[in-house]
Amino acid sequence: MEDWKIERRKSGCTVCGRPFDSEERHLSAIFEADGRFQRRDQCLCCWEKRAEEPFSFWYTVAPKREQRRLEDVAAMVEFFKKLTAQPPQEETRSKVAYLTALLLMRKRRLKAVGSKTRESRAWLVLEKAWDGETVEIVDPPIADPELETLKLEMERLFDLELGQEALLRA
Numbered sequence: 001m002e003d004w005k006i007e008r009r010k011s012g013c014t015v016c017g018r019p020f021d022s023e024e025r026h027l028s029a030i031f032e033a034d035g036r037f038q039r040r041d042q043c044l045c046c047w048e049k050r051a052e053e054p055f056s057f058w059y060t061v062a063p064k065r066e067q068r069r070l071e072d073v074a075a076m077v078e079f080f081k082k083l084t085a086q087p088p089q090e091e092t093r094s095k096v097a098y099l100t101a102l103l104l105m106r107k108r109r110l111k112a113v114g115s116k117t118r119e120s121r122a123w124l125v126l127e128k129a130w131d132g133e134t135v136e137i138v139d140p141p142i143a144d145p146e147l148e149t150l151k152l153e154m155e156r157l158f159d160l161e162l163g164q165e166a167l168l169r170a
């Protein structure tokens with residue numbers, strides 16, 4: 001039993017592979033096999049379905065991802081600046097700009113201060129927290145299946161996990 005070691009905490013469930021959310025309550029279990037201890041963190045769902053009992057276990061929470069989120073917001077602001085630096089040329093770009101704006105509104109980097117109709121399109125007027133100026137973006141019609149696709153793209157871009165509430169219209 002000299003060389004047993006407890007493995008470093010994994011950032012996800014060792015059973016289903018799903019990464020833990022920030023501060024997600026989960027289980028840390030230590031299993032013994034061949035005179036060796038092995039730590040296997042798992043989500044509560046997988047824990048319910050466990051086939052073998054661990055040597056010991058405890059409930060814990062995943063580390064808070066506050067810092068990560070702040071970096072993501074800065075990245076999103078830069079992305080939004082680029083998106084809105086030129087007038088919207090194509091549909092996908094204005095939809096992505098709109099979704100980015102919704103996220104930045106939640107993060108209080110943008111504030112909706114009005115809406116208007118121009119060139120027979122709906123526009124949102126937003127105030128930018130970083131320079132106090134306003135910017136106008138198209139409020140595009142987005143069908144639900146497309147919204148899902150765009151949401152996945154945004155998640156991939158910024159390493160986010162978007163809850164349903166992120167996509168509610170402001």
Ligand SMILES: [Zn+2]
Binds near residue numbers: 016045046
């Ligand atoms: Zn799991």
